Amino acid sequence: MFAENQKISVRQLQSMLLLYYFSTAVLFLPSEAAISAGNSCWLVTILWGIASAVIAVFLAYLGERHPTYTAVEWYKSSFGRVLGTVVAFALGGKLAFDGAMELRLFCEIITSSMLPSTPLWLIILLTLALCAMTALNGTECSARAAEILFFLVFVPLLFVLIFVAISTGYHRVLPIQMPNMEELRKGVPFFGQLFQGLIVFLFVFPYLQKRRHFCRRIFLTSLLATAVLSVIVFLSLAVYGAEVLSEKMLPTLQMMERVSFSGIFLGRQDLFLLWLWMVTVFLYVAMILFFGMELCTRVFKSKKQQGNRWIILWFPLIFIGAIFPRDMAEVYAARLRVSPWLNGIFFVLLPLVTFGIDAIKGRGKK
Numbered sequence: 001m002f003a004e005n006q007k008i009s010v011r012q013l014q015s016m017l018l019l020y021y022f023s024t025a026v027l028f029l030p031s032e033a034a035i036s037a038g039n040s041c042w043l044v045t046i047l048w049g050i051a052s053a054v055i056a057v058f059l060a061y062l063g064e065r066h067p068t069y070t071a072v073e074w075y076k077s078s079f080g081r082v083l084g085t086v087v088a089f090a091l092g093g094k095l096a097f098d099g100a101m102e103l104r105l106f107c108e109i110i111t112s113s114m115l116p117s118t119p120l121w122l123i124i125l126l127t128l129a130l131c132a133m134t135a136l137n138g139t140e141c142s143a144r145a146a147e148i149l150f151f152l153v154f155v156p157l158l159f160v161l162i163f164v165a166i167s168t169g170y171h172r173v174l175p176i177q178m179p180n181m182e183e184l185r186k187g188v189p190f191f192g193q194l195f196q197g198l199i200v201f202l203f204v205f206p207y208l209q210k211r212r213h214f215c216r217r218i219f220l221t222s223l224l225a226t227a228v229l230s231v232i233v234f235l236s237l238a239v240y241g242a243e244v245l246s247e248k249m250l251p252t253l254q255m256m257e258r259v260s261f262s263g264i265f266l267g268r269q270d271l272f273l274l275w276l277w278m279v280t281v282f283l284y285v286a287m288i289l290f291f292g293m294e295l296c297t298r299v300f301k302s303k304k305q306q307g308n309r310w311i312i313l314w315f316p317l318i319f320i321g322a323i324f325p326r327d328m329a330e331v332y333a334a335r336l337r338v339s340p341w342l343n344g345i346f347f348v349l350l351p352l353v354t355f356g357i358d359a360i361k362g363r364g365k366k
Helices: 010-021 025-065 071-079 081-113 120-136 139-166 181-186 190-194 196-202 214-240 251-258 269-299 304-323 328-361
Strands: none
Touching: 010 139, 010 196, 010 214, 010 269, 025 181, 025 190, 025 196, 025 214, 025 251, 025 269, 025 328, 071 081, 071 269, 071 328, 081 120, 081 196, 081 269, 081 304, 081 328, 120 139, 120 269, 120 304, 139 214, 139 251, 139 269, 190 196, 190 328, 196 269, 196 328, 214 251, 269 304
């Protein structure tokens, strides 16, 4: 049974954030990091992960200043009702884009690896329908699912990575190279995946309770996700080397296919990782739908009981966005081209501007 107040705990939020870090990044990040940084890709991953942790703490601090605010209230309070509403609609465009691209990538891989005879549009429709059912049950449904899946998915993943590390040679990692500014600049499009889960901080605070040591816990969660992703990139580099790794499409899955352990509790570690990715994408798209409905409810000041009606808008919007690209390559290119700008605007630029206006006017918690 869910509580009627739809409140979630900080621990549940930590579980959600941790799983969001492992959405598409767990499959594509190693090869993308190798393309941008070569042998120093794992160090670049650490640096970008720390950057995402700092931004996460900043967004958490903004939420602490006005615990009842979502991004909609921030924008209206800072820019006025009209301009704030326009910015909120722009945020809705980012939600739709991120959800549609993530859903399309997910369904493309499922089609090619599991269901080659099933029409792509049907897989997208059914997956989106399941996500919509989760979204209609509110944020507590996704939060509790993330809390349970943390123990069922993340903890076994750590054991698998330990066994992979034991059975892997490390001569391909050498010599260790320190990243330079050019490699960090080239990595901007590729490491945008580490930031997309931060969207939760723009909507979750009215549903959050018991915020003790909140910013510190968020920072530690982000660092934990960074550490695990860096280990995955490092192990992929150790298995393939920088040149081969940069040409791999799904290097993490292929890396785990190469490793065989007798007596280990998992016979197919690659399928386990694929299942982890499926779970995280499902929860991410479900929360995108919920945040979209929440945005419309607050912009148009609808009654809470009528908020679920906005699924009529968001369901076809994300469905059309997911089927519109011609193929997976077009989806991948569009995300690399657009996501860094959207992340920079909504996770860095606008929060800094709203914080500056808020500080000048002397509002919020000190």
